[in-house]
Amino acid sequence: MFYIEQLFNGITQGSIYALMAIGYSLIFGTLGLVTFVYGEVVVFGVFVGYYLYAVMGLNFGLALALGLVVTWGVGIIVDKVCYEKFRNAPRLIMLITTIGFAIFLKSSTQIVFGTQQRNMPDILGHVFLNIGTFRIPFIQILIILACIFFIVGLQLLLYRTRIGTALRALSMDKDAAFLVGVDVDKVIKFGHSLGCVLGVFGGVLLGVFYNAINPIMGPNIGLKAFTATVLGGITSIPGAVIGGLILGVMENLTVAVYSAGYRDIIAFIILITVLVIRPSGLFGRKLES
Amino acid sequence: MDQLFSLIEKIKQKSVYYLIPIGIFVLIFPQLTDNQYVLHVSIRILIYMLLASSLNMIVGYTGQYNIGQAGFYAIGAYTAAIIATRAGYSFLLILPICGILAASMSVFLGFPTLRLRGIFFAFTTLGFSEVVRLTILNWRTLTRGTFGIPGIPLPEIVNFQVSTNNHFYYLGLFLLVIMLFISHRLINSRIGRAWVAIREDEDAAKAMGVETFKYKMINLMYGTFWAGIAGGFFAYFAGYVSADSFILDESFAILAMVLVGGKGTLVGPIVGAIILTILPELVREIARYRLVIFGIAILVMVHYRPQGIAGARAEGRRIAVESEYEAGTAEPVTETSGKGS
Numbered sequence: 001m002f003y004i005e006q007l008f009n010g011i012t013q014g015s016i017y018a019l020m021a022i023g024y025s026l027i028f029g030t031l032g033l034v035t036f037v038y039g040e041v042v043v044f045g046v047f048v049g050y051y052l053y054a055v056m057g058l059n060f061g062l063a064l065a066l067g068l069v070v071t072w073g074v075g076i077i078v079d080k081v082c083y084e085k086f087r088n089a090p091r092l093i094m095l096i097t098t099i100g101f102a103i104f105l106k107s108s109t110q111i112v113f114g115t116q117q118r119n120m121p122d123i124l125g126h127v128f129l130n131i132g133t134f135r136i137p138f139i140q141i142l143i144i145l146a147c148i149f150f151i152v153g154l155q156l157l158l159y160r161t162r163i164g165t166a167l168r169a170l171s172m173d174k175d176a177a178f179l180v181g182v183d184v185d186k187v188i189k190f191g192h193s194l195g196c197v198l199g200v201f202g203g204v205l206l207g208v209f210y211n212a213i214n215p216i217m218g219p220n221i222g223l224k225a226f227t228a229t230v231l232g233g234i235t236s237i238p239g240a241v242i243g244g245l246i247l248g249v250m251e252n253l254t255v256a257v258y259s260a261g262y263r264d265i266i267a268f269i270i271l272i273t274v275l276v277i278r279p280s281g282l283f284g285r286k287l288e289s
Numbered sequence: 290m291d292q293l294f295s296l297i298e299k300i301k302q303k304s305v306y307y308l309i310p311i312g313i314f315v316l317i318f319p320q321l322t323d324n325q326y327v328l329h330v331s332i333r334i335l336i337y338m339l340l341a342s343s344l345n346m347i348v349g350y351t352g353q354y355n356i357g358q359a360g361f362y363a364i365g366a367y368t369a370a371i372i373a374t375r376a377g378y379s380f381l382l383i384l385p386i387c388g389i390l391a392a393s394m395s396v397f398l399g400f401p402t403l404r405l406r407g408i409f410f411a412f413t414t415l416g417f418s419e420v421v422r423l424t425i426l427n428w429r430t431l432t433r434g435t436f437g438i439p440g441i442p443l444p445e446i447v448n449f450q451v452s453t454n455n456h457f458y459y460l461g462l463f464l465l466v467i468m469l470f471i472s473h474r475l476i477n478s479r480i481g482r483a484w485v486a487i488r489e490d491e492d493a494a495k496a497m498g499v500e501t502f503k504y505k506m507i508n509l510m511y512g513t514f515w516a517g518i519a520g521g522f523f524a525y526f527a528g529y530v531s532a533d534s535f536i537l538d539e540s541f542a543i544l545a546m547v548l549v550g551g552k553g554t555l556v557g558p559i560v561g562a563i564i565l566t567i568l569p570e571l572v573r574e575i576a577r578y579r580l581v582i583f584g585i586a587i588l589v590m591v592h593y594r595p596q597g598i599a600g601a602r603a604e605g606r607r608i609a610v611e612s613e614y615e616a617g618t619a620e621p622v623t624e625t626s627g628k629g630s
Contacts, residue, residue, distance in 0.1 A: 034408040036356075036415075081588060095354055095411060096548060097591050103541045104584025111578065219537055223416050230409075261427035268416040275401040275409060 004134070006256040007249060012140040014248020015147035016205045020221065021228035021240035022154060023198030029171030029235045030191030033091050036098040037078055038199060039222025040105040045071035045200035046213055047113045050120070064204060071200045074105075075193030083188070102218070110215050117214045120207040143205050150201055151241060158237075167191050171235055199225065220264055227267040231274050233281030242282065246270075294594065315462065319455045328454040334566045335461035336523050341546040341558035342468060343515035348544070349552035350476065351508045352488035353403070354411040357418030358543050361391040361513040363535035364421060365520020370438040370530045371431065380444030380451075384521045391517025392510040403505045418540055425532045437531025444525045457526050464522060468515050469555055475511070476555075484508050488553070538580055545583035549590055551597025560599045 020042070027035055049067025052058045058066070082097035128135045158164035166187045169177040178184050203221065207213040228247045232239025251266045274281060319328060344358045365387035372383050398417050402410040425432045432438065444451045444460075451460055475481050483504040486494035495501050524530050542565065550561020565583060569576040590597060 034412060036411075085592065092352060092354065092407060093591060093595070095408060097588060099354070099356060099411075099541075099544065100548075100584050100587030100591065102584070103545065103580055103587065107538075107578070107580035107584065111581065219415060219419065223412065223419070226412050227416075259427065261423065265420050265423055268413075268420045271413060271416060272401050275405060275413070279405055279409070 003253070003256060006252045008136060008140065010249035010252035011245065012143050012209060012248070013206075013252060014245035015144050016202050016209065016244070017224055017228045017248050018241040018244025019147045019150055019205070020199050020202035020225040021232065021244045022151060022237055023195040023202065024225040024229045025232075025235055025237060025240045026154075026167070026198065027192055027195035028229065030167060030188050030195075031083060031094075032171075032174065033094050034226065035082075036095070036222065037082065037102040037105060038196070038225060039218035039220065040102045040109065041071060041074050041078065041196045042199040042203040042221050043213075043215060043218040044074060044105055044109050045196070046203040046207060047109060047118075047215060049200070049204060050118060050207070050213060051113065054118070067204075068197050068200060071196050072193045075196040076189055078196075079189050079192050083192075084185075102222075106216075106218050109218070113215055115215055117212050120211050120213055139208060143209055146201075146205060150198060151237075154198065155237070163187065163190060220267075223271075224267045227271040227274075230279075230281055231270060233283040236281070236283040239281060239283035319458050325454055328458060330566070330570055332454060332457050332461055332526060334562055335458070335465055336519055336526070337543070337546060337562040337566050338559050339461070339465050339468060339519040339522070340516060340543045341550065341562045342465070342472065342555070343512050343519065344543050345512075345547045345552055345555075345558040346472060346515070347509055347512035348547055349554070349557070350481065350484040350488060351505055353407055353505060353509065355414045355509070355512070356411055356544055357414035357416070357421075357537075357540050358513075358516050359535045359537065359539035360414070360418030360421040361395065361516035362520040362523070362539070362543075363418075363425065363532070364391045364394055365517030366524040366530045366534070367425060367432060367438070367520075368517070369521035369524035370441050373441050373524070374438060377442075380446060380525065384518060387521030388514040388517040391520065392514040395509045395513035396506065399506050399509045403502055403509065415537070415540075418535070418537060422532050422535055425535075432532075435532065437529060437533075439529045441524055441528050441530070443528075451525075461522060461526075464518060468518075473555060480504065480507060541580060542583060545580075545587055547597075549583075549586045549597060551599040553596075554599055557597050557599045561597070564598075 024035075024038055027038065045067050048070045049063050052066055053060055053063035056063075078098075078101055082101050083094055086093045086097065129138050129141060130136075156164075158168055166177065166182045167190070169180070169182055170184065170187055170191070174184060177187075199221075202225075203213075206221075224247060228243035229240050230243070231246060232241070232243030247267060247270060250270065251263055254266050255263050318331065322328065340358060340362060344355060347353050347355045347358075368387045368390050369383050372378055372386065373380075398413060399410075402413045426434055428434075446460075451457060476484070483494070483499045486497065486499055487501050487504060491501055523534075527534075546561035546565050547558045548561070549565060550559065551557025565586075568582070569579045575582060
């Protein structure tokens with residue numbers, strides 16, 4: 001019984017990781033590189049939303065919307081500062097700029113919003129769904145539904161709209177996309193900000209799930225999103241979903257069997273294992289080694 | 290700004306003449322002041338110099354972005370703390386063990402990641418340093434968890450008790466000089482040339498017969514070895530270790546020192562460590578914003594002076610050529626589609 005509850009916890013958390021991993025893989029697809037600033041942008045966005053809701057007293061939906069608008073802006077700033085000038089430079093230079101920006105954003109978030117953990121307001125209270133002998137918190141079902149909603153929405157965007165087609169073209173071949181008339185610069189900005197916004201959705205849901213948000217969780221979010229993405233195969237969106245789910249379930253089962261202190265180590269162990277056994281991930285294209 | 294940089298260039302050209310007075314000053318420095326606070330800060334600078342130099346070996350000479358150097362620093366410090374408080378071995382025995390243990394952990398990290406592209410390595414090091422910290426916090430029987438390990442005895446070197454800040458200063462200076470000397474010899478050897486070849490173009494190096502994986506592994510072990518030594522020295526100097534000293538911010542600070550000072554030169558990280566440690570000490574008001582400034586400093590450096598304050602010119606020129614190429618003002622000399630790294 002206990003394990004089944006933990007399994008359900010794992011699926012809930014896994015769907016949040018899946019959402020973050022999709023955002024990450026979207027950024028990887030458009031920029032063609034691993035970004036370090038992702039986790040920090042997510043934390044910043046979540047805290048802006050939290051601040052507007054809990055301190056300024058705005059309505060939840062409005063606060064979330066404004067948080068997302070700010071995140072979109074931060075995404076564009078990150079692109080301006082970190083990527084724009086270096087689009088054709090060696091990739092390691094963009095690695096340095098994202099590390100620099102991550103350091104900057106992480107400490108700024110801590111200075112602006114303080115370093116202590118904040119309690120996320122309980123939106124639904126303790127409503128449970130009883131199925132036979134199981135008691136499933138209603139909020140978990142809502143989280144899973146929200147994640148499915150965003151994932152389906154993103155799939156529709158990618159396969160049914162012009163900008164989605166442009167994004168997919170870009171992730172296949174940047175030069176070819178440019179040749180057939182894609183406004184590469186604009187689409188990169190769009191893809192990057194969209195990825196960040198998806199991450200913030202994930203971050204908010206994670207805050208709701210844990211009932212708490214923490215200004216220093218940025219690197220952890222980045223690492224988990226990265227792990228889920230690598231596990232699924234780095235540019236594959238269905239892969240990212242499955243990677244996120246596996247990560248979430250593994251984490252919660254380990255916590256159930258072992259100790260909560262080791263929760264954040266699981267992601268690292270999975271990452272190392274994947275890199276040793278199958279660096280291209282479960283569903284990925286073969287990477288050059 | 291440009292004038293400042295050209296001044297630095299001039300100083301660099303005549304660096305040999307400046308080296309002698311600087312060396313003398315560094316040697317007699319503890320005799321000039323009785324201020325324990327100043328000495329304390331100088332020793333901390335020495336530790337950061339050691340750490341930044343060790344990271345520079347990895348980041349600057351093979352271009353592998355290790356952003357979890359604090360993890361290896363922590364391994365060194367905890368090794369020293371645990372062995373010294375429990376087994377009571379002598380300092381001279383423990384210090385190398387710190388380095389060796391840190392280096393052997395890096396094998397575990399390097400084996401899966403060094404075969405892949407650099408970005409995987411970078412992310413894995415970040416995770417590794419967090420894992421080290423979490424293990425320290427959770428493995429209570431060995432590390433006492435959040436309480437830290439107090440009461441590390443003062444080091445004794447062949448019947449000489451290292452006790453005052455003066456003594457620690459010279460000990461730290463000695464370690465740094467040894468490190469720089471060995472590194473200097475190594476860089477100008479076959480191994481060092483292989484490292485630089487990998488940094489410049491890994492595929493080309495491989496094509497020329499350099500066993501890139503092996504040399505990257507040697508490089509990682511060498512760099513982390515010195516981080517472990519720095520950790521051991523820190524443990525003895527502070528007399529107390531706790532997981533709080535080895536958070537990610539520490540890794541970021543060390544990386545900032547390397548990047549701001551100038552990667553790929555021996556002088557660069559030294560300059561970076563001095564500037565970035567003294568700055569928050571001098572202006573107390575900005576100490577809180579330390580890492581914000583470090584982050585901005587890295588970004589400014591990458592945009593305007595990619596080789597760092599004291600760095601070699603090479604990389605800057607490459608970017609200049611590329612931006613001219615982009616603007617259409619230069620003939621494309623080489624294929625620079627950015628797919629190489």
